[in-house]
Amino acid sequence: MPTPERKFRLYDTMTREVKEIVPTEPGHLRFYSCGPTVYSYAHIGNFRTFLTGDLVVRTAQALGWRVSYVSNITDVGHLTSEDQDGGEDRMEKGLKSKEGEKFLNVWDLADYYADCFKADWHRLNLRTPLVWPRATQHMREQILAVEKLIESGNAYETPTGVYFDVDSFKDYGKLSGNRDRDNLYQGVRDVVQDDNKRHPSDFALWKKDDKHLMQWFSPWGWGFPGWHIECSVMAMQYLGETIDLHAGGEDLVFPHHECEIAQSECLTHHTFANHWMHTRFLQVDGEKMSKSLGNFYTVRDLVEGKGADPLALRYALISVPYGKPLNFTMQTLRDATKNVERYRECERLAREALGHAEDEDRIGDELDALYHQALDAMCEDLNTSVALAKALEGTGAIFREGASMSASSARSALGYLGKIGELLGIVRLTEDGEAPEAARSDEPPAMLVEKVAQRQAAKAAKEFALADALRVEVEAAGWEIRDTPTGPQLRRKVEVVG
RNA sequence: GGCGCCGUACCCAAGUGGUUAAGGGAAGGGUCUGCAAAACCCUCAUUCAGCGGUUCGAAUCCGCUCGGCGCCUCCA
Numbered sequence: 001m002p003t004p005e006r007k008f009r010l011y012d013t014m015t016r017e018v019k020e021i022v023p024t025e026p027g028h029l030r031f032y033s034c035g036p037t038v039y040s041y042a043h044i045g046n047f048r049t050f051l052t053g054d055l056v057v058r059t060a061q062a063l064g065w066r067v068s069y070v071s072n073i074t075d076v077g078h079l080t081s082e083d084q085d086g087g088e089d090r091m092e093k094g095l096k097s098k099e100g101e102k103f104l105n106v107w108d109l110a111d112y113y114a115d116c117f118k119a120d121w122h123r124l125n126l127r128t129p130l131v132w133p134r135a136t137q138h139m140r141e142q143i144l145a146v147e148k149l150i151e152s153g154n155a156y157e158t159p160t161g162v163y164f165d166v167d168s169f170k171d172y173g174k175l176s177g178n179r180d181r182d183n184l185y186q187g188v189r190d191v192v193q194d195d196n197k198r199h200p201s202d203f204a205l206w207k208k209d210d211k212h213l214m215q216w217f218s219p220w221g222w223g224f225p226g227w228h229i230e231c232s233v234m235a236m237q238y239l240g241e242t243i244d245l246h247a248g249g250e251d252l253v254f255p256h257h258e259c260e261i262a263q264s265e266c267l268t269h270h271t272f273a274n275h276w277m278h279t280r281f282l283q284v285d286g287e288k289m290s291k292s293l294g295n296f297y298t299v300r301d302l303v304e305g306k307g308a309d310p311l312a313l314r315y316a317l318i319s320v321p322y323g324k325p326l327n328f329t330m331q332t333l334r335d336a337t338k339n340v341e342r343y344r345e346c347e348r349l350a351r352e353a354l355g356h357a358e359d360e361d362r363i364g365d366e367l368d369a370l371y372h373q374a375l376d377a378m379c380e381d382l383n384t385s386v387a388l389a390k391a392l393e394g395t396g397a398i399f400r401e402g403a404s405m406s407a408s409s410a411r412s413a414l415g416y417l418g419k420i421g422e423l424l425g426i427v428r429l430t431e432d433g434e435a436p437e438a439a440r441s442d443e444p445p446a447m448l449v450e451k452v453a454q455r456q457a458a459k460a461a462k463e464f465a466l467a468d469a470l471r472v473e474v475e476a477a478g479w480e481i482r483d484t485p486t487g488p489q490l491r492r493k494v495e496v497v498g
Numbered sequence: 499g500g501c502g503c504c505g506u507a508c509c510c511a512a513g514u515g516g517u518u519a520a521g522g523g524a525a526g527g528g529u530c531u532g533c534a535a536a537a538c539c540c541u542c543a544u545u546c547a548g549c550g551g552u553u554c555g556a557a558u559c560c561g562c563u564c565g566g567c568g569c570c571u572c573c574a
């Protein structure tokens with residue numbers, strides 16, 4: 001079947017319109033997405049943003065593009081409040097926290113949380129980037145970039161560090177719309193002034209600090225880099241001077257991405273990124289997620305603490321398009337769990353039918369059409385709501401064929417589930433010869449298997465009261481029995497505790 | 499002060515100028531099953547916060563009102 005010509009359109013923060021992504025090199029997307037600072041466990045809001053990047057990668061790959069995907073890990077704490085000693089470094093704060101007591105130093109802490117981050121990343125079935133560059137491993141490049149900015153007259157040294165001279169870049173503010181710099185300081189927040197800076201908007205490229213927990217030697221003495229320079233340097237190192245797409249959370253529009261543009265474009269005199277996308281913040285129970293409100297969730301809180309299915313969590317986090325606020329609730333997660341289970345049930349059904357007679361394939365065309373509709377929706381600014389709806393319609397077609405479907409239909413069904421899994425990541429097909437996924441992670445205890453056997457015997461003897469009692473016992477242990485034409489199945493109950 | 503978003507059924511949510519307002523969850527009815535689960539079929543918004551306007555035609559465009567929310571150098 002010929003793949004129809006498709007355009008991949010995304011909202012561009014710079015131009016404020018949905019526009020087509022046109023890779024500089026046809027069929028090869030160069031994509032940089034801002035990752036987390038690893039001073040603690042990443043939370044589900046972080047992952048909403050990373051999932052947006054993941055869906056971009058998957059959609060581009062579904063179009064047959066090659067994707068060079070780079071997502072950084074920030075492992076330097078930054079004092080972005082431009083004062084001498086008033087701000088608190090996030091890595092240092094992490095080390096001082098209760099969780100941080102177990103680490104010898106900030107380096108260990110960064111490694112630990114970076115590993116956890118990658119583990120959560122895989123649990124939620126995100127595509128592995130080409131590189132996960134870390135700020136501390138690109139110190140030389142950052143220092144060279146700062147030197148170059150001083151040479152070009154875009155930066156200046158003060159007793160406290162090196163600052164970017166915002167007035168030297170006339171386009172400063174083009175991304176965020178914050179062009180009126182004086183106006184920025186009429187906000188409600190306290191703004192710390194630093195008399196060493198020429199303009200309050202000037203931002204640090206290098207901070208001098210020989211007492212900082214993480215410090216490097218530079219032409220300006222001991223210190224550490226400013227927050228923004230790492231992304232400019234790492235994006236250019238791995239993807240070139242102009243990248244096709246740059247993504248992050250909505251909070252990064254200003255100042256982070258604005259500053260990245262200023263630095264990068266002063267370094268190269270080229271457009272830094274041709275397309276900018278930003279993911280709206282997640283809310284929980286209608287409010288901003290925060291520790292003080294008690295609605296703060298990490299991936300492990302939900303998966304290990306509440307028994308959430310990781311794929312269901314993924315489903316929930318992508319159920320609303322990235323450009324709109326997503327109000328996450330336990331109900332959202334429960335709804336998603338139902339749908340993810342439906343896909344698993346479909347796979348089970350189709351696998352059992354593989355041994356049937358060939359006969360005609362009665363669902364292949366319909367499933368193919370639905371897949372393409374889902375892909376169309378993704379190409380239109382990642383409309384995940386529509387894509388998930390179209391994808392789910394396919395399960396209806398498969399179930400309607402039912403247990404008696406032909407082997408041909410079953411192969412179409414599995415092909416479809418595989419493609420939906422590639423595109424949306426909400427299905428993970430079992431490898432050949434592998435136990436079905438539900439059973440893979442946890443085998444039922446032998447004691448329960450025995451009870452199921454006893455129940456079968458009771459049923460055969462028509463002792464239904466005993467059979468029911470046995471099922472109640474099994475359920476009390478957190479498992480459920482499903483009678484099928486091929487015998488009873490024992491499955492862990494899927495329940496999300498609210 | 500600046501930038502911006504949202505208000506669609508019990509809940510989540512798509513649709514942003516024109517056929518019957520997607521889809522999911524919940525709920526109710528039915529089929530199947532010893533029972534149950536899963537699955538399948540059916541029902542579930544003459545209406546899109548309110549009020550005005552533009553238009554042959556608006557949930558979709560404009561204005562106002564009410565209500566909710568985000569960002570503005572800690573933040574994905």
